[in-house]
Amino acid sequence: MNTSRFKPKFRTLFWVGVVLALAALLVVAFRPQPVQVDIGEITRGPLTVAVRDEARTRARDVYVVSAPVSGRLLRIGNRAGERVEAGAVIAVLQPAPAVFVDERSRQEIQAGVRSAEAALALARAELDGAEARLSYARIEADRAETLFAAQIASQSAVDRARLDVRTAAAAVGNARAGVGVRQAALEAARARLAEPAATGSGARTVAIRAPVSGRVLRVLQESESVVAQGAPVIEIGDPGDLEVVAELLSSDAARISAGAPAVIDAWGGGPALQGGVRQVEPYGFLKVSALGVEEQRVNVVIDPVNPPAAWAAVGHGYRVEVAITVWQAERVVRVPVSALFRDEGHWAVFRVEGRRARLRRVEIGQNNGEFAEVRSGLGPGERVVLHPGQSISDGAAVHARSSQAARR
Numbered sequence: 001m002n003t004s005r006f007k008p009k010f011r012t013l014f015w016v017g018v019v020l021a022l023a024a025l026l027v028v029a030f031r032p033q034p035v036q037v038d039i040g041e042i043t044r045g046p047l048t049v050a051v052r053d054e055a056r057t058r059a060r061d062v063y064v065v066s067a068p069v070s071g072r073l074l075r076i077g078n079r080a081g082e083r084v085e086a087g088a089v090i091a092v093l094q095p096a097p098a099v100f101v102d103e104r105s106r107q108e109i110q111a112g113v114r115s116a117e118a119a120l121a122l123a124r125a126e127l128d129g130a131e132a133r134l135s136y137a138r139i140e141a142d143r144a145e146t147l148f149a150a151q152i153a154s155q156s157a158v159d160r161a162r163l164d165v166r167t168a169a170a171a172v173g174n175a176r177a178g179v180g181v182r183q184a185a186l187e188a189a190r191a192r193l194a195e196p197a198a199t200g201s202g203a204r205t206v207a208i209r210a211p212v213s214g215r216v217l218r219v220l221q222e223s224e225s226v227v228a229q230g231a232p233v234i235e236i237g238d239p240g241d242l243e244v245v246a247e248l249l250s251s252d253a254a255r256i257s258a259g260a261p262a263v264i265d266a267w268g269g270g271p272a273l274q275g276g277v278r279q280v281e282p283y284g285f286l287k288v289s290a291l292g293v294e295e296q297r298v299n300v301v302i303d304p305v306n307p308p309a310a311w312a313a314v315g316h317g318y319r320v321e322v323a324i325t326v327w328q329a330e331r332v333v334r335v336p337v338s339a340l341f342r343d344e345g346h347w348a349v350f351r352v353e354g355r356r357a358r359l360r361r362v363e364i365g366q367n368n369g370e371f372a373e374v375r376s377g378l379g380p381g382e383r384v385v386l387h388p389g390q391s392i393s394d395g396a397a398v399h400a401r402s403s404q405a406a407r408r
Helices: 006-030 104-149 154-193 402-407
Strands: 033-042 043-059 064-065 072-074 089-094 204-208 214-219 223-225 232-237 242-249 261-265 273-288 294-304 319-336 339-341 347-352 355-361 364-368 371-376 383-387 396-400
Touching: 043 364, 072 402, 089 232, 104 154, 242 273, 261 294, 294 319, 319 364, 319 383
Parallel strands: 033 396
Antiparallel strands: 033 383, 043 242, 043 319, 064 232, 072 089, 072 223, 089 204, 214 232, 242 294, 261 273, 261 319, 273 294, 319 371, 339 347, 347 355, 347 383, 355 396, 364 371
């Protein structure tokens, strides 16, 4: 049998098979592989939207005791945390000591003293003249009375003499008042020359008393010092009767109403505490953030609901975090926020159909940062791609990550 004629055919079939095998390998090598993705599920359940921010605690009624007059405040014996009773003396003020006078001012004051002495001498001389005129008027009045009794003087002469007496008496009173004024001016001028040592420790003191019963929250002037009238000295309040104040952005505060529930946590220990909004203050204020951004803030006051024993470790001025509920529902269709993205101005997701990702636009309602309310476009039980990247497009093949597959 002649096999030479079969060799060309065998060789041709061999190379055709090699080429087909290489082509198959190339197709397999360059075939698009499914994209490894995280997959989430659309569920139905409760959804709560809250505004969260830092806050601080404060005693409900804080009394700032101030200095009623200027003077030297003696060292305060009370310490922060001590209990005081209403009417108890918490601080003592002494009149401020006189200050040293420089030479130029001393000469000016001495000239003022001499001027006051001269004015006093002038006033006394005027008083002497007024008293002399009064004495003469009285003599003339007595003479007119005598002549009138002898029917020598007329009634009008007697009346005129009496008027002169009253006028002279008024002039004497005016002159005496002038002497008193000049005397006081002289004493004031001499007092300005008093040396600081002239004000001794025995001077009259002013006692500052506690307006209410409570605990000392803060001592603002611990050391002995000279304070001005109205300077704050000490703060008194009840640290067991606390409220929470949160400085929220005005845009967030506009969504909050009185009575809204709140959760208070990050206070240093124990479970989160419950509270309720008592007031959203009507006046906003400007505050600069740590990044230098000007923000309009509003104070929101929250009353704790838990008994005081739960707040035993919290005091006045502590930092906490609050989450105030602005919207909630028990059963809504929810989608993970990580599955959402914007597509031509609309919200959209990649819905997993079999092994393909299909673009689906959805209508979103409330959003709490973890889940969003689905109003249309998706239903419970459907699966969506979480954290979709640039490698995923409409119709792309997807495959759940191995960790998710193992959990399923």
